[in-house]
Amino acid sequence: MEILTRLQQEAGRLSPSEQRIADILFSDFDFAVNASIVDLAGRAEVSPPTVTRFARRLGCQSFSDFKVQLAQTPFVGARYLQPETLAVSAADITENVIAKAQAALFSLHRALDPAVLEAAADRIAAAQMIYAFGSGGNSAMIAGEIQNRLFRLGLRVTSSADHALQLMMTAAARPGDVIIGSSFSGRNTELVRAFELAREDNVFTIALTQTGSPVAKAAQLAIGVDLPEGNDIFRPTSTRLAYLALIDILANLTAMRLKEQATGTLRRIKRQLVTHRDPDDRQVLGD
Amino acid sequence: MEILTRLQQEAGRLSPSEQRIADILFSDFDFAVNASIVDLAGRAEVSPPTVTRFARRLGCQSFSDFKVQLAQTPFVGARYLQPETLAVSAADITENVIAKAQAALFSLHRALDPAVLEAAADRIAAAQMIYAFGSGGNSAMIAGEIQNRLFRLGLRVTSSADHALQLMMTAAARPGDVIIGSSFSGRNTELVRAFELAREDNVFTIALTQTGSPVAKAAQLAIGVDLPEGNDIFRPTSTRLAYLALIDILANLTAMRLKEQATGTLRRIKRQLVTHRDPDDRQVLGD
């Protein structure tokens, strides 16, 4: 378990001396990470053994181990631990958002199964036509992104956020086509229905969703993205970043499989944009 | 400067012993971070002083400092350092994408100016109506996201990716309204024109774009996002993640300013979704 989480758990049970050490941790994280045990003890006005005991209490093997674990915290946002309501300044919120985004990417990386990704990319690269489905602000954006990334590779792809349209497109799809559906919660029953319909018609389905959810079960290939949204209703974003990163990974894997074809198309698109809009070749593709 | 970057720079000039240490770093990062100098030296078949010298060469004050810096590395993906062309397997590409995303978030955090963010949030929170503009796959997505995030706070907001429509909307906008325009390259001349028109009409303009670019200059408030796209034409994504994180930060700051109003609206939207679609309250807002 992560060290600052443990500290949070112990919070009430700390002795006065230990509390002083914890205070320094929160108020001057940088110092704590770089200081030696003597410095830290001095500043907390405790003895070095107390610091060692503190580290042990938090599940570290030694003080050095403690420092390494501290430094490894996904992000230096120590304030992240304190009650949410305290994060008010722009600097605080920035730190908080970035910290959560980093953590989301980190956990995405750990959870992804390369074999599943390869399989998905194989299907996408070989598809005759690709349909990207997703509804609601978040998944609709993801579906749009899938289209945005894949058409650049020279693939035929469309996207829809409209349930009725999704069903019609599914009905129109043919064997050899691929449907990619995204649902953060995994409980989008309309998407489940589309997947079931697709299966009857031999259209391959790929889900980007919560592991074990109805949507995951209905798809022929499910890529699990399991990230807690946290309880702050204002802040549902980090999961979206993870989804975007996932799409990027899939697009890259697909690109590897289409290399020649894709570079050609991309170059044409790029030349078009460049000559049309800006003589400077540094123009970024797509804006 | 970041330690792995320095290592990359020194890469060619390392002596055989130092190279062995570097190899261990790449092949077993976890071990390197947790090992003592003796363990690390033993495994690299060098003497402890050589390890110290290696650390010094990389700009660290001591071996412990070296370990702390290693542990602080935004992402443990050591392969990130190795030449791009090696990334072929799903695991490689995943690591590569995630590492870049992490690096983008990291550099975004360092570059953002809290004062500018506060000023932008003040304007957004006080706006009568908000227009989000952006064209091309990437910025269009960003504009959509701005709408997606802000309407949840009870703000009046619309977005458009269509240049002609953008100009018409700008003409229709009134003092007290705010236009937020996104352009990754900063060279979207149509957006510049819209900003100029807005200024004449006393409509406040905020740009999310490259510092010092034409778009930045045309806006009344510019939030700089300066991230190199890198030279891999298949991989323009990490910048988008940074933009999304930025929008999240802005939305959060705005939410702080609208707290009561926003929580009410959000709760209504959420209740609506939950009762409509899924009895389970874990349903994520917006998908």
Added chain:
DNA sequence: CAATAATAGAGAAAATTATTTACATACGGA
């Protein structure tokens, strides 16, 4: 309501371990 035992907390000093410095040697190239 003392008096005493038991226990947890904390530091001093010793012991251990890790790290650095200083010095010596070997090797490769000018």
Added chain:
DNA sequence: TCCGTATGTAAATAATTTTCTCTATTATTG
């Protein structure tokens, strides 16, 4: 051959951990 770099050995230093001890607090008992 000579110089400089690379590396190791051993001594010195610094840091960390352990052990031991003291103190303060709380619980228990007469």
